[in-house]
Amino acid sequence: MAELETATFAGGCFWCTEAVFLPVRGVKSVRSGYIGGAKGNPTYREVCSGTTGHAEAVEIRFDPEVVSYDTLLDIFFATHDPTQLNRQGNDVGTQYRSAVFTHSEAQRQAAEAAIGRAEQVWDGAIVTEVAPADRFWPAEDYHQDYFANNPGQPYCRVVVAPKVAKARQSFAHLLES
Numbered sequence: 001m002a003e004l005e006t007a008t009f010a011g012g013c014f015w016c017t018e019a020v021f022l023p024v025r026g027v028k029s030v031r032s033g034y035i036g037g038a039k040g041n042p043t044y045r046e047v048c049s050g051t052t053g054h055a056e057a058v059e060i061r062f063d064p065e066v067v068s069y070d071t072l073l074d075i076f077f078a079t080h081d082p083t084q085l086n087r088q089g090n091d092v093g094t095q096y097r098s099a100v101f102t103h104s105e106a107q108r109q110a111a112e113a114a115i116g117r118a119e120q121v122w123d124g125a126i127v128t129e130v131a132p133a134d135r136f137w138p139a140e141d142y143h144q145d146y147f148a149n150n151p152g153q154p155y156c157r158v159v160v161a162p163k164v165a166k167a168r169q170s171f172a173h174l175l176e177s
Contacts, residue, residue: 002065004028007072008035008101008133010055011080012088016160017058019147020079020167023175026066031059032146033138035101036129041137050093057101059136067174069107073100073114075174079167082115083124089159101133108132 011017014032021030034047037054047054060072080088082098100111111130118126138144147160168175 001063004061005064005069006103006133007060007062007069007107008057008103008136009060009072009076010035010057010097010099010101011076011082012056012096012098013091013155013159014056014058014139014143015146015156016088016163017056017076017080018145019160019164020075021058021060021072022145022148023168024062024067024072024075024171025174025176026063027060027072028063029061031136031138032143033057033059033136034095035059035134035136036099036131040135044140044143047095048093050095052095054095054137055097055099056095056139057099057136059138069110070114071174073110074117075167075171076100077114077118077121077126077128078170079163081122082118082126082128083122085127097129098127099129099131101131101136103133 018030034054035057037052039052042052086094102108
């Protein structure tokens with residue numbers, strides 16, 4: 001196994017994003033949290049207020065010999081709407097923005113190339129922010145593995161489950177068996 005790398009993506013609600021990436025072969029862990037804001041160690045309530053500047057995001061640890069960063073980017077752009085500014089569906093606010101937080105110059109270049117690929121698929125301009133990763137603050141424990149632990153919760157049934165089903169269908173060849 002190669003040394004694990006980190007990818008950090010914000011694509012709306014972190015419950016959806018986490019659930020999409022957890023079953024991908026080569027992904028070793030996915031942690032929900034907050035990034036891109038000014039306040040240290042923010043709480044969910046503070047981030048939801050829109051006053052901290054943080055985005056709901058996931059930190060993905062992956063084996064680049066099994067799944068490439070480019071593949072993770074392609075999954076990211078296919079499983080949320082990167083043309084919506086500061087929102088995903090009914091989730092509205094800067095905390096739901098589309099962003100790729102990069103950990104190296106190579107990741108920044110890959111993110112820019114992925115935006116170019118996404119522009120060929122999506123109608124409308126891609127508004128995804130590309131920024132250097134700063135401190136990632138893990139979300140409270142009850143947000144981790146949220147969809148797996150709360151499949152009957154109304155938001156999970158109506159929003160997360162269809163997104164996960166679409167991702168599983170589109171990327172079945174990349175999933176753990």
